Amino acid sequence: MRLERRPPSRLAAAAAPVVSILAALAAGGLMLAASGVNPFAAYAVLVSDPFGSAFGWSETAVKATPLILTGLAVLLPARMRLWNIGAEGQLQCGAIGATWIAVFTPIGHSALAVPALLLVGMGAGAAWCLVPAILRAWLSVNETITTLLMNYVALLLVDFLIYGPWQDPQGRGFPLSPVLPASAKLPVLVPGTRIHLGFALALLAVAATAFVLTRTRWGLEIRIIGDNPDAARYAGINLTRNILLVMAAAGALAGLAGAGEVSAVSGRLQQGLSPGYGYTGIIVAWLARLHPVATVLVAFLLGGLFLGGDGLQISLNLPIAVVYMLQGLIFFFVLGGEQLAGSRVRIGPRAPAEGGR
């Protein structure tokens, strides 16, 4: 038995993600059953909590907000064949930056607090991402590794701050920063929900990314580099500058996600600010097949999975690991499905060699 590569048919290309997700859920169901949980009950919670009510949908949108942004933070460099695994760390840095301006400077109490914390958050994320970008652009250091490792540094930096200099004096020794002033809270968009300005900004970022990629000279450069770096060099495109620009933009997007979380959701810098939004952004980008608009859809799906996971913890007493397991399975199956959609399984003896008689 062997696999033959061929271009996927239209039907196979369209059906592959759906079939793959269903297969992933089936495999996940087996694992849940093996650990003594009724998979149907679990999946009922997973679906009904995020998507079964208006409130559920609104909460899913809250979770989807950072996922859209981190998804874009992975997608944009990936269009240039740069692998940004560091959206998690860039998000944390965005949160640090936003906390700093809101809590530790007078701007936090001014009318400029919200724009200021968003900009500083984006700047902090961009700066964090520029470290691996510079290493890549001038020293050809593999950005996959460095962006990943920078995540741990960022998380430890958060720990240092909330256990140390930024610890809330009124926090009874808990590792929390002081609460952001009310003036530094992102406005709620839909009254009665937690959907905040960040959601609108995320959608704007999607539109902007799509626009840049298809309607600007810079976007054409990114697409040329992503498709054939040799052709880009031949066309006189500056690869170094584009690596720096794209990585900075990616870091800014993830930083914006962090600023939004700190300001609108947690209200302070703390541990568990992100249940892995940055890493999930990788899955968002790939399931969206690197199309910016599709990230919204996928972010809702995976945001719903996070929300349903919260429900599982409460109602079935399952650990959050179930969510990560399902995320992993979906990612795994979708990638595999994509591969298989481009292949035909042949059972039998080897066909005659190419160029043969």
Place this chain on the structure above:
Amino acid sequence: MRGITKRFPGVVANDAVDFTAAPGEIHALLGENGAGKSTLMKILYGFYQPDAGEIRLHGTPRVFRSPKDALRAGLGMVFQQFMLVPSLSVVQNVLLGLPSQGWRLDERAAAASLAAAAARYGMAVHPWARVWQLSVGEQQRVEILKLLARGADVLILDEPTAVLTPQETRDLFDTLRRLAGEGRTIVVITHKLSEVMAAADRVTVLRAGRLVGTTPTAATSPRALARMMVGRETFDLPERDPVTPGPVVLEVRDLWADGDRGPDALQGVSLAVRAGEIVGVAGVAGNGQRELGEIVAGLRRPTRGRVVIAGRDRTGAGPLDAIRAGLGHVPEDRLGTGVAPRLSVADNLILKSYRDSRFGRGPLLNRQTVHQVARTLIRAFKIQTPGPDTPAGTLSGGNVQRLILAREISAGPRAILAFHPTRGLDIGATEAVHRALLAQRRAGIGVLLISEDLDEILQLSDRVAVLCGGQIMGVVRPGDVTVEQIGLLMGGTRLAVPEETA
């Protein structure tokens, strides 16, 4: 080997070729690029299966289904790209392919026998050195030792001297001589006449997949071999309008450069192209053409010398400056460099000109203008494509080349660098490319044409520079020389020909 025929899609690589090599001889297999030398030897080595013909080894018919079969029968081949594991030692590399001798490796014993063999055949190699530390010449010795360790008594070497210094070349032929002296058969694939004359006992010449003849080297001359290799005595010059060349638009002066295979791939190359003139660069592949082309296009930095485009010094200024100075570039590797294959035909047509203000204000790119320009170019250059949105990589080779020509010519260049512009194209597409280049000449553009296709060079060029070993052996006018004179220049022999004073 008798009546060997091998067809690839669109080409007959070998057409009923006979080839015989005797024990104890060094046999040269001579021909231009694409003559079918490597294919023939890869068939012998079991790498390809022939479509027709028979292989006999020591008189008995044999079928080699794979190189493994051939190795077992005592055949060994050293490819141009070495098959060594860089992080392992020489001994380990030699042991790697040997038939299993149980699970324990006796590296020490192997090293001793390796050193003995190396000394016997005059191949200085340190058994414990890691392969990545070795020079190219040393790596080649390891390849040969590897085959000897497997008991090969027929050794095939594919262009073995292409990567060697003159000293290493002499050493290699010394070694081969000793190996042949013990009754082994050595086959050397080459295009260098001097090596054939210096080292081989007999020579077989292939041209365009067919056997031209086999002769003892003692009974032939470089001139005769050049004629056998290249084919005809005279050329048909196509009708070309007389164009009075204008000022120099592209010039390189005393260019030195390191290449991918080693230092000094170019050694003091000077060449000038005037407006309305096509200057051809002939030569066998790997003699500095790629380095010359890349330096002119700004993609590689010379170690010495200058590049002047349209009167301005562009040495080491980068590809964008070369484009802005007015250099059009039809690159060597059409799909690998010339286009972004998954992007649309339209995007590829504006691959360089997207910076123009006509395509939109500021950072914006006006898709409508892009499409409009693309449609115009598709029509003008007869690019056969379903539409401007079709991925460029799905087009045929000829249409990809039309796309590239459309882009480069429509940019209004002062000079065009055309590198292998018709390689792999069918007759129709080739003609279209030739017509386009001649039209550019008429329009007063200077064309630097680098090609392995001698016919093409001689048909199109006003002057021909012949490159060999990174040096220009001579600059000649196509009408003034015979094929054999060009062949001798390509083979690295300087001779008194009516040389152009350029």
